[in-house]
Amino acid sequence: MNSPKWLDRILYPFAHHTLQLPAGRMHYLDEGQGDAIVFVHGTPTWSFLWRQQIKSLSRNFRCIAPDHLGFGLSDKPAEHTFAYTPEAHANNLEALLAHLQVKNITLVVHDFGGPIGLRYALRYPENVKNLVILNTWMWSLEHEKRMMKISEFMAGRIGRFLYLQLGFSATILLPQGYHERKHLTRDIKAHYQRPLTANKTGTWKFAVALQDANPYFAELWNQRQNLRTINKLILWGEKDKLLPLHFLGKWEQEFPNAKVIKYKAGHFVQEERGGEVAEAIQQFILAN
Numbered sequence: 096m097n098s099p100k101w102l103d104r105i106l107y108p109f110a111h112h113t114l115q116l117p118a119g120r121m122h123y124l125d126e127g128q129g130d131a132i133v134f135v136h137g138t139p140t141w142s143f144l145w146r147q148q149i150k151s152l153s154r155n156f157r158c159i160a161p162d163h164l165g166f167g168l169s170d171k172p173a174e175h176t177f178a179y180t181p182e183a184h185a186n187n188l189e190a191l192l193a194h195l196q197v198k199n200i201t202l203v204v205h206d207f208g209g210p211i212g213l214r215y216a217l218r219y220p221e222n223v224k225n226l227v228i229l230n231t232w233m234w235s236l237e238h239e240k241r242m243m244k245i246s247e248f249m250a251g252r253i254g255r256f257l258y259l260q261l262g263f264s265a266t267i268l269l270p271q272g273y274h275e276r277k278h279l280t281r282d283i284k285a286h287y288q289r290p291l292t293a294n295k296t297g298t299w300k301f302a303v304a305l306q307d308a309n310p311y312f313a314e315l316w317n318q319r320q321n322l323r324t325i326n327k328l329i330l331w332g333e334k335d336k337l338l339p340l341h342f343l344g345k346w347e348q349e350f351p352n353a354k355v356i357k358y359k360a361g362h363f364v365q366e367e368r369g370g371e372v373a374e375a376i377q378q379f380i381l382a383n
Contacts, residue, residue: 096111096113096122096168097111098111099168099289101285101289102286103282103286106143106146106282106286107143107146107286108150109124109126109142109146109149110124110125110126111124112124112125114190114191114194116164116187116190118164118170118172118176118177118183118187119169119170119171119172119176119177120170121161121162121163121164121169121170121187121191122142122161122162122167122168122169123159123160123161123162123191124142124149124158124159124160124161125157125158125195126149126153126158127149127152127153127154127155127156127157127158128156128157129155129156129157130156130157130199130200130201130224130380131156131157131158131159131195131197131198131199131200131201132156132157132158132159132200132201132203132376132380133159133160133192133197133200133201133202133203133212134148134149134158134159134160134203134208135160135161135188135202135203135204135208135209135211136160136162136166136167136205136206136207136208137205137206137209137211137301138166138206138207138264138297138298139166139264139265139268139269139287139298140166140167140205140206140287141163141167141169141287141290142160142162142167142168143167143286143287144205144363144365145158145160145203145365147365147366147369147370147372147373148203148365148369148372148376151370151373151374151377152373152376152377155377156201156380157197159191159192159195159197161187161188161191162290163184163187163188163211163297164177164179164184164187164297165177165179165294165296165297165298165300166290166291166297166298167290168290171296171297173296174296174300179296179297179300179301180304180307180308180311181207181210181211181301181304181308181311181312182214182308182311184207184211185210185211185212185214185215188211188212188214188215189214189215189218192215192222197222198222199222199224200222200223200224200225201223201224201225201226201227201376201380202215202216202223202225202226202227203227203229203376204226204227204228204229204231205229205230205231205365206230206231206338206362207231208231209228209231209232209233210231210232210233210308210312210315213226213233213315213322214315216321216322216325217315217319217322218321220321220322220324223325224325224326224383225325225326225327225328225379225380225383226322226326226327226328227327227328227329227330227376227379228327228328228329228330228346228353229329229330229331229332229364229365229372230331230332230335230337230338230342230362230364231338231342232312232338232342232345233312233315233316233319234312234313234315234316234345235309235310235312235313235316236305236309236312237306237309239339242305243305243306245302245305246302246303246305246306246307247306249299249302249303250302250303250306250307254299254302255299258298258299258302259296259299262288262291262295263298264291264295264298264299264301264302265287265288265291265298266288268337269284269287269363270284271336271337271361271362272335272337272361272362272363273361273362273363273366274332274334274359274360274361274367275360275361275367278363278366278367279366319349322350323350326379326383327350327352327353327354328353328354328355328375328376328379329343329346329353329355329356330356330358330364330372330375330376331343331355331356331357331358331364332358332359332360332361332362332363332364332367332368333357333359333360334359334360334361335361335362336361336362337361337362338362343355343357354379356375358371
């Protein structure tokens, strides 16, 4: 595929790859050689989110980063042709990793990439050597009253309008995810907004999923025992305004052996602390 004209090839100098899925073409990056690191994004982001880590880590590892359908450079199918649920995205990720036949994976997940990517680790723990968890969750959010209220509102007529017509996710929520706004330059913000110009369904469906997907999230958490033997690194932006800090506490309580590094950063810690996150992942892989 060709690069869109708006894509800055200095910021994002990677080769394009695509996989044809039943609902559309999935775009992904596959850079470097060696043991595989798989990066799974959330909303309203795409593989662009991981560019700093991929530039650095692809010198020594094979870095794979898909764009979920509806995001980034992947196809954006109509709502009636693709479910846009975390489970549907997890099926697509599973199809990609089966296609690439990767083993011995370091799986890096963030935001909705947690409940999407971690399902692969729960199903195929023998294929996943390391888990790197950044500001995400893998359990039902039904007791998070604030998040449930917001999700319920966003599922309604006004919320749908805000997301689909006004681009609420990339315009309003994205800046909220930064502790230091200086990291969100006009150029970088444009790289998150441009892929969503034509179709913002994916972002709206994630807002709705905070509530609707709770049975799926709960099902994942019930299988968490499957992750016990996988090495874990938790990299957490403590100034996250989008996810509560007690989510970190829940991970720490459940997996006391996980290595934890906290940053004075917002939700998008890999944007604000790009080099440090890359270095932490590299050191962790080499130590295991």
